[in-house]
Amino acid sequence: MSNTEAPVSVDLxxxxxxxxxxxxxxxxxxxxxxxxxxLRDAIGYALLGGGKRLRPLLVILSCEATGGxxxxxxxxxxxxxxxxxxxxxxxxxxxxxxxxLRRGRPTLHRHTSEPxxxxxxxxxxxxxFEVLAxxxxxxxxxxxxxxxxxxxxxNMVAGQVYDTxxxxxxxxxxxxxxxVIHEHKTGxxxxxxxxxxxxxxxxxxxxxxxxxxxxxRIGLMFQIVDDLLDVTGCSEEMGKATGKDLDAGKxxxxxxxxxxxxxxxVERLRGEALAALEDFGDRANPLRDLCEYMxxxxx
Amino acid sequence: MSNTEAPVSVDLxxxxxxxxxxxxxxxxxxxxxxxxxxLRDAIGYALLGGGKRLRPLLVILSCEATGGxxxxxxxxxxxxxxxxxxxxxxxxxxxxxxxxLRRGRPTLHRHTSEPxxxxxxxxxxxxxFEVLAxxxxxxxxxxxxxxxxxxxxxNMVAGQVYDTxxxxxxxxxxxxxxxVIHEHKTGxxxxxxxxxxxxxxxxxxxxxxxxxxxxxRIGLMFQIVDDLLDVTGCSEEMGKATGKDLDAGKxxxxxxxxxxxxxxxVERLRGEALAALEDFGDRANPLRDLCEYMxxxxx
Numbered sequence: 001m002s003n004t005e006a007p008v009s010v011d012l013x014x015x016x017x018x019x020x021x022x023x024x025x026x027x028x029x030x031x032x033x034x035x036x037x038x039l040r041d042a043i044g045y046a047l048l049g050g051g052k053r054l055r056p057l058l059v060i061l062s063c064e065a066t067g068g069x070x071x072x073x074x075x076x077x078x079x080x081x082x083x084x085x086x087x088x089x090x091x092x093x094x095x096x097x098x099x100x101l102r103r104g105r106p107t108l109h110r111h112t113s114e115p116x117x118x119x120x121x122x123x124x125x126x127x128x129f130e131v132l133a134x135x136x137x138x139x140x141x142x143x144x145x146x147x148x149x150x151x152x153x154x155n156m157v158a159g160q161v162y163d164t165x166x167x168x169x170x171x172x173x174x175x176x177x178x179x180v181i182h183e184h185k186t187g188x189x190x191x192x193x194x195x196x197x198x199x200x201x202x203x204x205x206x207x208x209x210x211x212x213x214x215x216x217r218i219g220l221m222f223q224i225v226d227d228l229l230d231v232t233g234c235s236e237e238m239g240k241a242t243g244k245d246l247d248a249g250k251x252x253x254x255x256x257x258x259x260x261x262x263x264x265x266v267e268r269l270r271g272e273a274l275a276a277l278e279d280f281g282d283r284a285n286p287l288r289d290l291c292e293y294m295x296x297x298x299x
Numbered sequence: 300m301s302n303t304e305a306p307v308s309v310d311l312x313x314x315x316x317x318x319x320x321x322x323x324x325x326x327x328x329x330x331x332x333x334x335x336x337x338l339r340d341a342i343g344y345a346l347l348g349g350g351k352r353l354r355p356l357l358v359i360l361s362c363e364a365t366g367g368x369x370x371x372x373x374x375x376x377x378x379x380x381x382x383x384x385x386x387x388x389x390x391x392x393x394x395x396x397x398x399x400l401r402r403g404r405p406t407l408h409r410h411t412s413e414p415x416x417x418x419x420x421x422x423x424x425x426x427x428f429e430v431l432a433x434x435x436x437x438x439x440x441x442x443x444x445x446x447x448x449x450x451x452x453x454n455m456v457a458g459q460v461y462d463t464x465x466x467x468x469x470x471x472x473x474x475x476x477x478x479v480i481h482e483h484k485t486g487x488x489x490x491x492x493x494x495x496x497x498x499x500x501x502x503x504x505x506x507x508x509x510x511x512x513x514x515x516r517i518g519l520m521f522q523i524v525d526d527l528l529d530v531t532g533c534s535e536e537m538g539k540a541t542g543k544d545l546d547a548g549k550x551x552x553x554x555x556x557x558x559x560x561x562x563x564x565v566e567r568l569r570g571e572a573l574a575a576l577e578d579f580g581d582r583a584n585p586l587r588d589l590c591e592y593m594x595x596x597x598x
Binding site: 033034035036037038039086090093094095096113114115116118119121122123125126127129130132133134139140142143146147149150151153154157158160161162164165167 | 332333334335336337338385389392393394395412413414415417418420421422424425426428429431432433438439441442445446448449450452453456457459460461463464466
């Protein structure tokens with residue numbers, strides 16, 4: 001998918017480099033965890049099969065921005081990616097979105113079987129808490145991180161319900177519904193990523209607040225850009241200003257606000273995200289770069 | 300189902316009484332947790348719809364046996380019941396056992412829908428960790444409990460894989476396979492129940508070891524009695540010494556050991572479970588009563 005947005009000035013490869021450690025950490029943890037071989041293979045297929053690793057990256061960069069070292073936050077980074085992987089496996093199931101492909105490969109239930117995909121998804125969710133409980137050595141950090149992750153995971157599940165089995169309070173506007181869906185389904189986990197990283201980095205209350213503001217802005221920006229890419233991608237290919245989300249009757253930001261106002265919203269959120277990092281100094285530069293990249297990404 | 304076993308001398312109602320507090324605790328926690336109304340209803344249907352509450356009871360009695368108060372272990376008791384409820388909801392799914400009834404009522408996916416049952420099961424698993432993280436106030440206790448529960452939950456999922464999608468090492472005998480399945484699928488959560496209760500009660504290492512021995516004995520006994528009831532229940536009704544597990548080609552203790560040797564095994568385990576509690580004094584009497592009840596239960 002190509003478009004005419006400004007070229008990305010951020011070196012994405014350098015920015016993403018720290019996630020290689022998470023990759024290795026997850027692979028080792030899984031290899032050493034006694035499991036039936038077919039279950040381990042299924043989990044590995046879903047967890048280690050590529051992906052943007054945006055959430056672990058946010059954990060690491062937020063940890064570093066608040067003065068922590070990467071190694072202290074690897075369990076948290078792995079845990080949040082496990083929760084993300086669990087959600088993808090279950091979302092793809094025949095009873096849910098019934099998707100055959102994920103990241104260019106057969107979805108897990110196509111690769112193995114539906115029962116195995118259900119069970120491997122369950123295991124990924126439980127593993128997220130196992131990796132925290134077994135690898136985070138500071139009990140107080142574990143306590144906070146476990147609370148952040150469990151609440152985010154439940155909010156994410158709630159977001160999936162709001163999105164696919166909606167039963168909203170009467171009187172909500174489309175924009176309000178869209179915000180409820182986004183905040184739960186996508187926002188909660190991105191927010192938790194940043195907050196977990198900051199907690200591992202030893203953030204004080206003011207830093208944690210600032211990181212949370214950053215997280216909420218880039219989280220919403222991420223969603224609006226996603227929706228915009230769906231529209232602009234399709235409009236170029238098909239000559240109409242609607243994408244598959246709009247066709248499917250899904251609420252989207254361009255659909256509710258229009259394309260121009262959505263773009264203005266992205267700019268506003270980019271500015272607010274950067275402003276939230278004002279007091280952080282150079283250590284937050286990678287978080288700033290990531291924000292820039294997310295604002296102008298084309299895929 | 301009736302049989303000719305010795306009458307149960309234990310007053311089950313008195314023994315179970317403390318679980319009313321868990322019931323109330325779970326209901327309150329769920330009522331106060333912001334969720335879409337349909338998701339909360341689905342979770343409540345699965346979690347609060349009755350059941351033996353054996354696992355919460357083990358948490359409470361193990362906590363009391365080691366000198367703790369019931370109130371300190373309610374989060375742990377609720378969490379383990381949530382994990383149990385999650386496993387039942389997902390086991391019942393069409394892609395798994397495809398069961399229509401559970402505890403005399405429609406299974407959750409029959410009562411609501413398959414997507415909702417998948418999501419409510421996911422939420423129950425995540426809620427187990429949320430209730431621990433939000434309601435256990437001692438960070439060190441939380442750390443230990445979270446480790447126990449996450450490992451047990453993963454072992455339970457692994458047990459489901461061993462049982463329904465078996466891929467065993469070559470050379471395992473039927474009895475060894477049966478043990479692997481039981482230890483993971485049923486044993487892990489019963490063991491965790493007792494250990495979590497003991498940790499909440501402030502058990503020292505020797506007490507925790509003893510409680511673990513008790514848990515492993517009653518866990519296996521529970522399974523063998525279950526298998527025996529399947530055989531004896533069916534044999535009385537249908538005039539043959541095989542039950543639905545045997546008919547379904549499932550490995551069972553009576554199937555592998557024979558009925559008489561299975562009964563001898565129950566007696567041995569009962570003795571060992573009681574012996575494990577030797578040093579506990581009167582505070583462990585309810586655990587002893589529960590063991591007696593489990594050995595002679597008829598349903």
